[in-house]
Structures are given as C-alpha cells and as structure tokens.
Amino acid sequence: xxxxxxxxxxxxxxxxxxxxxxxxxxxxxxxxxxxxxxxxxxxxxxxxxxxxxxxxxxxxxxxxxxxxxxxxxxxxxxxxxxxxxxxxxxxxxxxxxxxxxxxxxxxxxxxxxxxxxxxxxxxxxxxxxxxxxxxxxxxxxxxxxxxxxxxxxxxxxxxxxxxxxxxxxxxxxxxxxxxxxxxxxxxxxxxxxxxxxxxxxxxxxxxxxxxxxxxxxxxxxxxxxxxxxxxxxxxxxxxxxxxxxxxxxxxxxxxxxxxxxxxxxxxxxxxxxxxxxxxxxxxxxxxxxxxxxxxxxxxxxxxxxxxxxxxxxxxxxxxxxxxxxxxxxxxxxxxxxxxxxxxxxxxxxxxxxxxxxxxxxxxxxxxxxxxxxxxxxxxxxxxxxxxxxxxxxxxxxxxxxxxxxxxxxxxxxxxxxxxxxxxxxxxxxxxxxxxxxxxxxxxxxxxxxxxxxxxxxxxxxxxxxxxxxxxxxxxxxxxxxxxxxxxxxxxxxxxxxxxxxxxxxxxxxxxxxxxxxxxxxxxxxxxxxxxxxxxxxxxxxxxxxxxxxxxxxxxxxxxxxxxxxxxxxxxxxxxxxxxxxxxxxxxxxxxxxxxxxxxxxxxxxxxxxxxxxxxxxxxxxxxxxxxxxxxxxxxxxxx
Ligand code: MSP
Numbered sequence: 001x002x003x004x005x006x007x008x009x010x011x012x013x014x015x016x017x018x019x020x021x022x023x024x025x026x027x028x029x030x031x032x033x034x035x036x037x038x039x040x041x042x043x044x045x046x047x048x049x050x051x052x053x054x055x056x057x058x059x060x061x062x063x064x065x066x067x068x069x070x071x072x073x074x075x076x077x078x079x080x081x082x083x084x085x086x087x088x089x090x091x092x093x094x095x096x097x098x099x100x101x102x103x104x105x106x107x108x109x110x111x112x113x114x115x116x117x118x119x120x121x122x123x124x125x126x127x128x129x130x131x132x133x134x135x136x137x138x139x140x141x142x143x144x145x146x147x148x149x150x151x152x153x154x155x156x157x158x159x160x161x162x163x164x165x166x167x168x169x170x171x172x173x174x175x176x177x178x179x180x181x182x183x184x185x186x187x188x189x190x191x192x193x194x195x196x197x198x199x200x201x202x203x204x205x206x207x208x209x210x211x212x213x214x215x216x217x218x219x220x221x222x223x224x225x226x227x228x229x230x231x232x233x234x235x236x237x238x239x240x241x242x243x244x245x246x247x248x249x250x251x252x253x254x255x256x257x258x259x260x261x262x263x264x265x266x267x268x269x270x271x272x273x274x275x276x277x278x279x280x281x282x283x284x285x286x287x288x289x290x291x292x293x294x295x296x297x298x299x300x301x302x303x304x305x306x307x308x309x310x311x312x313x314x315x316x317x318x319x320x321x322x323x324x325x326x327x328x329x330x331x332x333x334x335x336x337x338x339x340x341x342x343x344x345x346x347x348x349x350x351x352x353x354x355x356x357x358x359x360x361x362x363x364x365x366x367x368x369x370x371x372x373x374x375x376x377x378x379x380x381x382x383x384x385x386x387x388x389x390x391x392x393x394x395x396x397x398x399x400x401x402x403x404x405x406x407x408x409x410x411x412x413x414x415x416x417x418x419x420x421x422x423x424x425x426x427x428x429x430x431x432x433x434x435x436x437x438x439x440x441x442x443x444x445x446x447x448x449x450x451x452x453x454x455x456x457x458x459x460x461x462x463x464x465x466x467x468x469x470x471x472x473x474x475x476x477x478x479x480x481x482x483x484x485x486x487x488x489x490x491x492x493x494x495x496x497x498x499x500x501x502x503x504x505x506x507x508x509x510x511x512x513x514x515x516x517x518x519x520x521x522x523x524x525x526x527x528x529x530x531x532x533x534x535x536x537x538x539x540x541x542x543x544x545x546x547x548x549x550x551x552x553x554x555x556x557x558x559x560x561x562x563x564x565x566x567x568x569x570x571x572x573x574x575x576x577x578x579x580x581x582x583x584x585x586x587x588x589x590x591x592x593x594x595x596x597x598x599x600x601x602x603x604x605x606x607x608x609x610x611x612x613x614x615x616x617x618x619x620x621x622x623x624x625x626x627x628x629x630x631x632x633x634x635x636x637x638x639x
Contacts, residue, residue: 004247012072014297032459046091051224119155371491373444544599545638568634
C-alpha cells in the first residue's frame with residue numbers, strides 16, 4: 001500500500017511554534033507508523049510564501065519579500081529535524097516547479113470554462129487572506145483575528161465553485177471517511193446547505209504583486225489560497241512525475257479547523273474542475289490553547305518549542321503532544337501538563353519498567369534473555385492473544401488518526417507489565433530452585449513486552465524506540481511488529497544493556513521560578529568567581545571570530561567527551577575537536593550555524609589536530625551552542 005500525508009504549508013509571517021509543531025509531528029508519526037506496517041510512504045511539508053500578509057510582514061521588516069521568505073522558511077527547515085521530523089520533501093511556493101504547476105492548473109481550469117472575469121466588493125481580512133460575509137463576522141470583527149475587515153471592491157477573475165456544489169455534497173455523503181472526525185464533516189455539510197459563492201482567484205498587481213502571475217493575464221496574480229493548495233500535487237511532480245500516480249490516490253491532508261473550508265470545499269472542487277481525482281481523506285484537528293485563547297502569533301501567546309525541547313527533550317514533547325490532544329478537539333497547553341505527562345508516563349511508568357526489568361535480568365539471569373522461556377511464552381495462547389489485540393487496536397487507532405488512543409493502549413500495556421513485576425516478585429522467585437523456571441517466564445515476558453513497546457512507541461518517540469531496541473541487541477534500523485522476528489532477535493544470547501534512565505524526572509516550577517531539570521550529565525565547571533579582568537578593545541580585536549556551519553560531526557573513538565567536527569568557514573573547511581559529546585547527538589549538530597574562534601593556535605587532542613574552537617554557553621547543567629539569529633553564510637565575520 002502507499003501512503004501520502006501532508007501538513008499545511010505554513011505562512012512565513014511567523015516562526016514555527018507549538019501549533020505548527022503539533023500538525024507536523026502528527027504527520028511524521030503517521031508516516032513512521034505507515035512505514036512500520038510496510039507502506040510505501042511519503043510525507044510533505046513546506047512554506048506558503050505569497051500573499052498580502054507576507055508582503056506586509058516583509059515591508060514591516062524593511063526587506064524585500066524574497067529575502068524575508070528565504071529567512072523565515074529556513075527557520076521551519078531548521079526546526080523540524082530538531083523534533084525528529086523526517087519529511088520526504090519540503091515545498092516552497094516561490095519555487096519554479098510550483099509556479100509552473102500553478103500556471104498549468106489555472107490554464108486547465110480556465111479551459112474547462114470555470115474561470116470568468118467580473119467585479120466583486122466585499123469585506124476582506126488580510127490575516128486570513130479571504131473575504132468574509134457579514135454573517136461570518138463576530139461583532140463586525142474577523143472571528144480569528146478579532147480585527148475589522150477592510151471593504152475591497154475590484155475587478156478580478158472568479159472560479160465557478162457554485163457549479164460543483166451538488167457534486168461535492170454527493171461526494172462527501174458517498175465517502176463517509178472523506179472528512180474526519182465526523183463533527184467537521186457535518187460542519188462542511190451544513191455550510192454547503194447554503195448556496196456556494198464563486199471564488200475570487202486573482203489579485204490586481206496594482207494592489208499586490210507578490211504572487212504567481214495569472215498565465216492568461218499578467219496584470220493579475222493568483223489568489224494565495226488557490227496557489228497554495230496546488231502545492232500538494234506540485235510536490236508529486238504533477239502532471240508528469242511518476243510520484244503523482246503512485247502517491248496521489250492515497251493522499252491524506254492534516255490541518256487544524258482554521259483552514260477547514262479551503263481544504264474541504266475549495267480544494268476538492270478545484271481538483272474536480274481540473275479533471276483530477278480528489279484526495280482520499282482530510283483529517284482535521286482542534287487548537288492548542290493557552291489560557292482559553294487559540295495559540296497564535298497574532299494573539300502573542302505562542303510557546304517556544306526550542307525552550308521546551310531543551311527542558312524535556314524532543315521525544316517527550318512529541319509524546320506529550322500526541323498523547324494529550326484528542327485529535328479533533330481543542331487542548332489546553334501548560335508546562336505543568338507537559339511535566340505531569342513526562343514524569344508520570346515516561347519517567348515513572350515507562351522508565352521504571354525498563355530499569356527494573358533490565359536490572360533484574362542482569363541480577364538473576366546474567367543479562368541474557370532466556371531463549372527457552374521466550375519460545376514457551378510465544379506458544380502461550382493467552383499471551384499471544386494479548387499482544388495481537390494490543391497491536392490490532394494500536395493499528396486501528398493509528399489508521400483512524402487517533403494517536404492519543406493508540407498511545408493509551410500502549411501505556412495500558414506498560415502498566416500491565418509493571419503490575420506483573422509487582423505480583424510475580426521476581427526477586428522472590430529467584431530465591432528458590434523450583435521457582436526459577438517461573439522467573440525465566442516472567443523475565444522473558446517483560447523483555448519481549450518491552451521490545452513490542454519499543455516498536456509501538458517508535459512512530460511517536462523514535463529516539464526512545466530505537467535506543468530501546470539497541471539496548472535489547474535488536475537492530476533499531478529494522479523495527480518491526482512481526483512478533484516471531486522479535487523473538488528470534490531476542491534469543492541470540494546477547495547481553496541486554498541497562499543504560500542510563502531514558503527520562504529523568506523534571507522538577508515543578510516553584511512560585512513561578514523555573515527550577516532546571518536535573519542535569520543529564522555532569523555540569524561543566526562554573527567560571528571562577530568575581531568579574532574577569534578588564535581588557536581593551538585592541539585585545540578583543542585580536543580574536544578572529546567567524547560564523548561557521550557544521551558539515552559533519554562524529555564521536556572521537558575512545559573519548560567520552562570529544563566530538564570531531566568538520567566546520568565550513570566559507571572559503572575553507574576546518575577540523576575542530578570539541579569537548580561537547582555529553583550534551584549533543586552528532587546528528588543534531590549537522591547543519592547548525594555557530595561561532596568559531598578561527599585564529600586559535602592548533603592543538604592536538606586524542607591524536608587529532610583541532611584548528612579552532614566553537615563557542616558555547618554553559619548553565620543549568622548543560623551547554624548551548626551559540627547560533628546567529630539569522631542564518632548568515634559561513635565565513636561571515638563576528639565583531
Ligand atoms: N498557509 C496556510 C495553509 C495553506 S495549506 C495549502 C496557513 N498557514 S498557517 O501558518 O497559518 O498554519 C495554519 C496551521 O498551523 C493550522 O491549520 C495548524 O495545522 C497549525 N496551527 C497553527 N496554530 C495552531 C494552534 N494553536 N493549534 C493547533 N494547530 C495550529 O493557514
């Protein structure tokens with residue numbers, strides 16, 4: 001089977017925040033789940049870079065729209081890998097491939113007689129990039145932005161949406177899964193019970209030039225929503241690419257309810273008018289709210305995802321987001337809630353299960369999974385039934401895009417294994433010869449259960465899943481749900497590695513004062529007390545500071561502190577050996593920009609020559625690499 005999933009393409013008028021991260025992580029988890037069950041899967045994300053609000057934001061920043069969109073788009077591309085998001089393509093609507101697809105699409109729809117020239121006057125919200133009817137406004141204000149819309153009247157091109165209204169109603173009714181959850185399908189049907197107005201699909205260049213030209217009239221650019229929706233097929237190489245016939249029939253979009261109408265009404269009608277099959281399913285979720293209000297840049301209550309990640313780690317944030325929000329409904333966000341889930345589900349339930357099981361395996365059975373007991377439990381119908389029902393329910397929930405339910409099932413299983421330890425008391429079973437066979441069964445059950453948990457958790461917590469499999473001596477690159485294969489991998493006589501706790505309990509905030517999480521490794525030395533001696537400017541100028549970009553990062557063999565970095569300084573590449581291994585995964589460093597002392601005398605560390613030094617800040621028991629606030633090219637001077 002194939003699987004194609006898309007996030008909305010995000011506007012580049014704001015940097016990525018928790019709301020964007022949620023949708024993107026849902027899509028990444030779904031893609032990883034589909035890969036786990038063997039589907040040929042493809043995930044798309046990207047940025048929506050045209051339209052009034054982008055042009056206005058660029059003007060506010062005092063730069064050209066293209067410079068502005070390049071800068072913000074890169075912050076999305078930078079963010080997602082930090083949350084283990086592995087998209088297959090990142091599309092930008094200012095790319096040539098997209099402009100070509102939009103022109104072809106527009107011509108096609110026009111050839112079908114579905115575009116006409118006319119005049120329209122209406123109330124327009126720049127924030128939403130759309131016209132509102134009086135009825136849709138709340139006290140005369142845009143319901144999302146709480147700002148008054150502007151009255152705009154002008155000549156434009158229109159798309160005959162009304163013509164396809166009955167077809168769309170029929171399609172939604174015949175395909176009950178087309179829009180889910182059900183409440184959003186009903187909302188769309190209720191909207192469609194009123195006559196559908198035609199859609200204005202152009203903007204005169206005299207008012208706005210930041211867009212894709214209408215191919216048959218260069219005095220106009222394409223309305224941003226008409227341009228943006230087409231991204232979903234541009235990325236598959238429509239009309240000629242091989243990916244289009246391969247993935248499009250299985251296309252699923254994931255969006256929040258703010259953009260239900262363009263996705264549930266405009267887009268299927270656009271596709272139908274162009275003679276293309278419509279997407280398979282639209283999955284609509286609710287809002288993350290802060291103190292009862294939708295989290296959004298315009299309200300100014302967005303949560304900084306990097307601060308959260310710093311404190312809890314990417315897997316914990318992913319787990320929290322997927323577990324806490326009931327897909328389709330709104331959810332209230334607070335650090336306290338993250339902390340509760342982190343401590344209860346991850347540090348306690350999951351962490352203790354692993355630590356107790358692995359430690360007891362070492363204490364009582366030399367760290368090796370008992371192969372005979374593993375075969376015995378595999379033949380036990382009750383245990384097999386428990387595992388197949390768990391996996392069955394998990395799959396069913398993921399297929400219906402209910403990640404919260406899938407995870408709930410997995411954590412119920414975690415709870416049942418913790419209970420098994422309490423009720424069987426392996427420490428007591430280990431005391432007598434006649435209870436040793438039972439001990440072996442219990443330990444085999446725990447370890448096999450943990451391997452299954454690692455696999456089931458891996459779409460949402462990929463680092464944890466992979467690390468758990470590695471500690472069990474299983475190949476993390478080949479995580480599978482095939483129980484027989486897991487058994488075979490577990491009974492090769494390898495010694496299970498206990499390792500450090502996966503999640504350390506985080507502390508509560510004390511009277512609004514943040515208490516840092518316990519350090520993950522020994523804190524770097526604090527600088528000596530008292531102010532450093534004064535230096536003059538000439539002394540400071542002796543430092544040659546430059547922006548660098550990490551091209552490669554790898555551990556230095558036999559060192560627990562050092563990483564070997566290949567750093568680009570623009571004109572040259574340097575090898576720099578840095579004592580930062582305890583604080584960073586090599587993979588997360590690649591692509592990061594940082595500050596380098598370029599004229600430090602070379603020195604040898606563990607047999608490697610280091611040419612320069614990377615600058616880090618230390619505190620709260622950890623290190624932070626200093627990134628430039630804009631992604632300036634490597635080699636840029638620092639002063
Ligand atoms: N550019 C359009 C989408 C075009 S798709 C062809 C757009 N961009 S956006 O930057 O405003 O992103 C909106 C999306 O971001 C929502 O649909 C949702 O996926 C995500 N979210 C933004 N804020 C959110 C919350 N507070 N809560 C949940 N999701 C949020 O609309």
